Amino acid sequence: PWAALAGAGGGYGGSKSGSGGRRPAVTVILPVYNAECWLDECLKSLQEQDFQGSMELSVFNDASTDNSINIIEKWRVLLEAVGIQVCVGGHCSPQPRGVGFAKNRAVGQSSGSFLCFLDADDVMMPQRIRLQWEVATQHPKCIVGCQVRREPEEATERYTRWINSLTNEQLVTQDSLAPEESLPGMAQPTQTEDV
Numbered sequence: 001p002w003a004a005l006a007g008a009g010g011g012y013g014g015s016k017s018g019s020g021g022r023r024p025a026v027t028v029i030l031p032v033y034n035a036e037c038w039l040d041e042c043l044k045s046l047q048e049q050d051f052q053g054s055m056e057l058s059v060f061n062d063a064s065t066d067n068s069i070n071i072i073e074k075w076r077v078l079l080e081a082v083g084i085q086v087c088v089g090g091h092c093s094p095q096p097r098g099v100g101f102a103k104n105r106a107v108g109q110s111s112g113s114f115l116c117f118l119d120a121d122d123v124m125m126p127q128r129i130r131l132q133w134e135v136a137t138q139h140p141k142c143i144v145g146c147q148v149r150r151e152p153e154e155a156t157e158r159y160t161r162w163i164n165s166l167t168n169e170q171l172v173t174q175d176s177l178a179p180e181e182s183l184p185g186m187a188q189p190t191q192t193e194d195v
Helices: 036-047 068-081 099-108 128-138 157-165
Strands: 004-007 026-032 055-062 085-091 114-117 122-124 143-145 147-151 190-194
Touching (some): 026 099, 036 068, 036 122, 055 068, 114 128, 147 157
Parallel strands (some): 055 085
Antiparallel strands (some): 004 114, 004 143, 122 190
16 A cells, blocks of 8 residues: 555545535545554544644445444544544445445545545554645645555565655656656655554
8 A cells, every 4th residue: 555645636526525615635535444453543643643734534434344433433523623524434235345445435425635545554654644735736746655664564575665665756757747847855754554
């Protein structure tokens, strides 16, 4: 899972607006399936973001059979108390439909101008959304990513080494930026992922 922030135009967020008719600056997309052992730490990392703009959490529960939905509802109250809008969707089919399905549904119910993807077993550093939003607003046709730190460190060591060694040139495509718009010295927050 690669941490990213992307613009929500063209059907991803459309003209929907959050509570009070105000569209959130950033929606955090969170697909959930049987994630009770990670959700508290994951959602606490959302609550501790230093981003000063408006945020929304869009959760889609993909037929969890554990206590995930109760943890989500507990955090809905806590997050809304600090001004983060929360939208929860889901289904209770006998079988989950997969992370892609859940992410797409979470995107479909979101209303933010930018989307921030977060897995239920991930923990964000406090500056992640702010730093990615700053870059994304300067380069709205780009997908903004970040480096990761795995816990335990030896988990998926090869993947972690690969993702953290990508250069700006490897990340930027011809379609997203003209060559003169490269992103030298771009701030790269770190996201912790539990495995």
